[in-house]
Amino acid sequence: MPRPRRTQISVEDTPFYHCCSRVVRRAFLCGDDTYSGKNYDHRRAWVESLLFELEAVFAIDIAAFAVMSNHLHVVLRVDIDRANRWTDREVLEQWHKLFKGDELTQKFAKGELVEPHQVLRLKHAIAIYRSRLCDISWFMRCLNEPIARQANQEDNCSGRFWEGRFKSQALLDEAAVLACMTYVDLNPIRAKMANTPEQSDHTSIQLRIRAALKGEQPSNLLPFIGNERDNQPNGIAFTLKDYLELVEDTGRIIRNDKRGAISGNSTKLLTRLNISQDNWLKLTTEFGKLFHGPVGTLQELTDYCEHLEMRRRHFAKCCRYLNTG
Structure with a gap:
């Protein structure tokens, strides 16, 4: 049986979570439905617009997102301190x-x-x-329910649009966070919906690239803040330049469907994460297959499971991909 959501989310262990929602009844969230012959691309804008509306309301930041043809991915950071300051x-x-x-x-x-x-x-x-206002379940409820009602109205039908439960994964360390973000950002590349990250419409990577060209970062996405230091704002403790280069290098290899080389600053970033190039490619192409629960090094996974009184460390074998540089 699925575990209650409260036993999957522990902000004391990590504020980062990867959530995924899928549609049912042969429904298409967006894109071309070969069964009905209809195109639903306009629905991608519904999701992106509502995501940013909710980000401005909840004490929850968006680190990455990708709206696909029949599912959506979002990487969230819960900001308990902000909610308590209100x-x-x-x-x-x-x-x-x-x-x-x-x-x-x-x-x-x-x-x-x-x-x-x-x-x-x-x-x-x-x-x-x-x-x-700092609850991921409420965030996803406020995202999925309006989209379902709007889609059902457009389709002139009733019943479920999304699967009963969204999937959530705790991302227990910085390597898990960056691997998951890259996996999400490159979803359209793997699905052959786009050739390059900058062409991937309704994704966080496209917004980050467009803002970077102006020397900025998107105001509605969790920023990259560089190396950790005292009194720094909330954000991802890497430079935006390094992350974009890593996504670009990884995307080229995936798009060309062949082994390639990750070099320069990307290599330095993987060294910092203690992940080999082969393991990185495995993570960013098969993240959804490798992990269906919490993601992190074996020690982080052990601490998380003990804290939530889980008797088994699910997918512990896959932890080796996160700490064998």
């Missing part, structure tokens, strides 16, 4: 961007006085909303 009124203001709340929360958010006997109920509601 004042009570800010929590309600964020929540009300998506949901109406009730008369009491609306009253408080407007700055109106609350009766003494209502304070306890108000604080309870704020605590619940604060928790939900």
